[in-house]
Amino acid sequence: MAIISLALKSLLNRRFTASLILVSIALSVSLLLGVERLRVESRNSFANTISGTDLVVGARSGAINLLLYSVFRIGDATNNISWNSYKKFSENRMVAWTIPISLGDSHRSFRVMGTNRDYFQYYRYAQKRSLTFHQGQPFDQVYHAVLGYEVAQQLNYRVGQKIIIAHGAGKTSFTHHDDKPFEVVGILSPTGTPVDRTIHVLLQGIEAIHKDWVAGRQVAGRKISAEEALQKDLTPKAITAFLVGLKSKIATFKVQREVNNYRKEPLLAILPGVALQQLWDLMGVAENALLMVTVLVVAVGLIGMLTVMLAGLNERRREMAILRSLGARPGHILLLVTGESMVLSLVGVTIGLLLLYGSLLLTQPFVESQYGLYLPITLPSLREWFMLGLVGTSGLLIGLIPGYRAYRYSLADGMSIRI
Amino acid sequence: MPQIPAIQLRDLHFEWRSDLPEVLHIPKFEVTRGERIFIRGASGSGKSTLLSLLAGVNLPTRGEVKVLGETINRLSGSRRDHFRSDHIGFIFQLFNLIPYLSVLENVTLPCRFSQKRKQKATRSGKSLIDEATRLLAHLDMADDTLIHRPVTELSVGQQQRVATARALIGAPEIVIADEPTSALDSDMRQAFIRLLFQECEETSSTLLFVSHDRQLESLFGRHIALDEINRPAQGDH
Ligand SMILES: Nc1ncnc2c1ncn2[C@@H]1O[C@H](COP(=O)(O)OP(=O)(O)O)[C@@H](O)[C@H]1O
Numbered sequence: 052m053a054i055i056s057l058a059l060k061s062l063l064n065r066r067f068t069a070s071l072i073l074v075s076i077a078l079s080v081s082l083l084l085g086v087e088r089l090r091v092e093s094r095n096s097f098a099n100t101i102s103g104t105d106l107v108v109g110a111r112s113g114a115i116n117l118l119l120y121s122v123f124r125i126g127d128a129t130n131n132i133s134w135n136s137y138k139k140f141s142e143n144r145m146v147a148w149t150i151p152i153s154l155g156d157s158h159r160s161f162r163v164m165g166t167n168r169d170y171f172q173y174y175r176y177a178q179k180r181s182l183t184f185h186q187g188q189p190f191d192q193v194y195h196a197v198l199g200y201e202v203a204q205q206l207n208y209r210v211g212q213k214i215i216i217a218h219g220a221g222k223t224s225f226t227h228h229d230d231k232p233f234e235v236v237g238i239l240s241p242t243g244t245p246v247d248r249t250i251h252v253l254l255q256g257i258e259a260i261h262k263d264w265v266a267g268r269q270v271a272g273r274k275i276s277a278e279e280a281l282q283k284d285l286t287p288k289a290i291t292a293f294l295v296g297l298k299s300k301i302a303t304f305k306v307q308r309e310v311n312n313y314r315k316e317p318l319l320a321i322l323p324g325v326a327l328q329q330l331w332d333l334m335g336v337a338e339n340a341l342l343m344v345t346v347l348v349v350a351v352g353l354i355g356m357l358t359v360m361l362a363g364l365n366e367r368r369r370e371m372a373i374l375r376s377l378g379a380r381p382g383h384i385l386l387l388v389t390g391e392s393m394v395l396s397l398v399g400v401t402i403g404l405l406l407l408y409g410s411l412l413l414t415q416p417f418v419e420s421q422y423g424l425y426l427p428i429t430l431p432s433l434r435e436w437f438m439l440g441l442v443g444t445s446g447l448l449i450g451l452i453p454g455y456r457a458y459r460y461s462l463a464d465g466m467s468i469r470i
Numbered sequence: 471m472p473q474i475p476a477i478q479l480r481d482l483h484f485e486w487r488s489d490l491p492e493v494l495h496i497p498k499f500e501v502t503r504g505e506r507i508f509i510r511g512a513s514g515s516g517k518s519t520l521l522s523l524l525a526g527v528n529l530p531t532r533g534e535v536k537v538l539g540e541t542i543n544r545l546s547g548s549r550r551d552h553f554r555s556d557h558i559g560f561i562f563q564l565f566n567l568i569p570y571l572s573v574l575e576n577v578t579l580p581c582r583f584s585q586k587r588k589q590k591a592t593r594s595g596k597s598l599i600d601e602a603t604r605l606l607a608h609l610d611m612a613d614d615t616l617i618h619r620p621v622t623e624l625s626v627g628q629q630q631r632v633a634t635a636r637a638l639i640g641a642p643e644i645v646i647a648d649e650p651t652s653a654l655d656s657d658m659r660q661a662f663i664r665l666l667f668q669e670c671e672e673t674s675s676t677l678l679f680v681s682h683d684r685q686l687e688s689l690f691g692r693h694i695a696l697d698e699i700n701r702p703a704q705g706d707h
């Protein structure tokens with residue numbers, strides 16, 4: 052088309068301004084898509100934190116609170132569950148497996164979690180992936196520990212290392228169970244979930260280090276050594292929470308009701324998928340705010356284009372009059388000016404897309420190692436195509452504004468060219 | 471069979487806006503085919519306005535504009551635009567060229583809008599570029615380095631010659647020149663007009679030349695003052 056090739060040549064003639072517009076559109080588009088990618092991938096990774104677990108059971112409190120401390124190791128339980136209650140539900144005929152969880156201690160700001168060997172067999176994350184060992188093997192003794200990948204990485208621990216567990220969860224915990232060191236027997240492979248930041252020991256290990264503690268304090272004069280502790284009954288009296296896998300998903304609500312109506316102790320059972328969704332919705336506000344900001348950035352880019360196009364229009368009235376004298380129709384004039392913004396927004400969107408993939412390629416390893424977030428390099432999603440289409444269309448619609456003005460000018464000016 | 475006149479005006483009235491005084495009222499005016507006519511008029515007397523009516527860019531408030539036998543004020547907007555690109559070549563006073571196109575692209579520009587002129591320009595089997603180069607050479611613009619310069623770097627005289635080549639390409643029946651020489655010095659003026667005559671002769675185009683400069687009128691076969699044919703209602707008359 053003759054007019055589009057004129058529009059291209061006119062843009063090329065103003066290549067400096069045109070490239071500035073392109074840069075601003077491209078940057079804003081790649082920012083928009085980048086934020087969208089991060090949002091979707093962090094949502095996926097979030098939803099991948101736990102899988103295959105039908106119910107999470109803890110002392111009665113809020114659903115999100117339970118999810119936070121049992122799955123994300125954030126915050127603390129308000130109450131414990133008695134061992135008897137746990138025993139009762141783990142023997143329920145609809146239950147396939149349970150994983151007990153006992154929290155409360157830490158090591159250098161990493162949470163220590165007491166559990167049993169079923170954890171390595173039944174725990175699932177992402178798309179039903181099970182835990183695998185990077186080094187070593189599961190624990191089989193009271194004073195054994197298995198580290199999450201990130202714990203080992205950050206503290207530079209290896210299999211065979213001895214570690215001391217601190218009482219309480221803070222970084223500045225001054226009471227240490229230093230009389231009962233644990234030996235690292237295994238390190239898990241990375242999962243991109245809170246498992247990476249957890250130190251796992253047997254429930255009996257947690258029990259052993261607290262044998263000579265009463266009400267959160269070590270009782271003076273009643274010290275029990277590591278070996279002495281092994282002789283005692285190390286069955287825990289209480290745990291913090293437990294995960295439940297059912298034989299059939301159909302029973303989920305039935306078992307949940309049974310737990311919630313349990314008379315001997317106030318308990319709460321939650322469906323992790325539902326609670327994850329609730330938690331994500333809480334964060335959705337920030338997520339939406341971020342998206343809004345990037346949408347505004349794109350709008351600013353497009354308004355920049357509008358400003359430049361409008362500012363240049365007056366100088367181009369001569370050009371329009373010449374074209375009119377050569378037989379150009381007023382519609383051609385509209386197309387000439389609108390065509391420029393069409394080209395600018397299309398090329399801008401394309402460069403933005405290339406920028407996105409370029410920066411994904413560059414930052415992918417870093418983001419994965421630093422934030423445990425894997426950013427796959429895939430074709431744009433339907434939603435992303437829609438966003439791109441929306442930016443392109445807005446560019447086109449915005450281009451109609453100077454186009455229409457040029458059209459009006461060319462009708463009013465005719466061929467009378469003022470200098 | 472009598473030849474159809476190039477231009478016929480009948481009882482033409484024109485005002486830019488209803489609140490402004492009438493600029494033109496021309497009861498009768500004719501230009502025959504192949505004529506070279508000079509129209510003189512003071513600045514602001516309505517010369518350019520008349521030309522825009524002949525080109526069909528503006529429409530008369532009343533009356534009739536016939537160009538090559540076609541009553542163009544009865545045509546639809548797009549038909550008028552087509553008619554203009556097919557039959558009329560224009561040369562303006564200054565800044566005739568599209569700054570972002572090369573010399574050759576400027577010259578061949580009318581052929582982008584008119585299939586008819588493209589066909590005429592390439593009739594003898596030559597390419598458009600050949601025809602543009604030939605026209606430029608006739609207008610003393612044969613120099614290869616000149617042709618490949620950005621048009622903004624050409625002198626005013628050179629720019630006007632490029633504009634002339636553009637007005638002539640594809641041999642339009644009518645060439646309209648709106649004070650094309652007012653930015654040139656007097657030696658160049660004469661030379662420019664001679665070249666223009668030569669080319670119009672070759673394509674047997676009708677030439678309509680308006681200017682406020684009386685010195686040039688003796689070169690033309692016919693010359694009139696706009697005032698002689700124009701009696702606007704609220705003018706000085
Ligand atoms: N686009 C326009 N809108 C309104 N008035 C105009 C326009 N163009 C010209 N005029 C007026 O019409 C009159 C004739 O102008 P013009 O035809 O340009 O004169 P000339 O070409 O003889 O110098 C002037 O009074 C001018 O102000």
Ligand SMILES: [Mg+2]
Nearest residue numbers: 517518519648
């Ligand atoms: Mg004028």
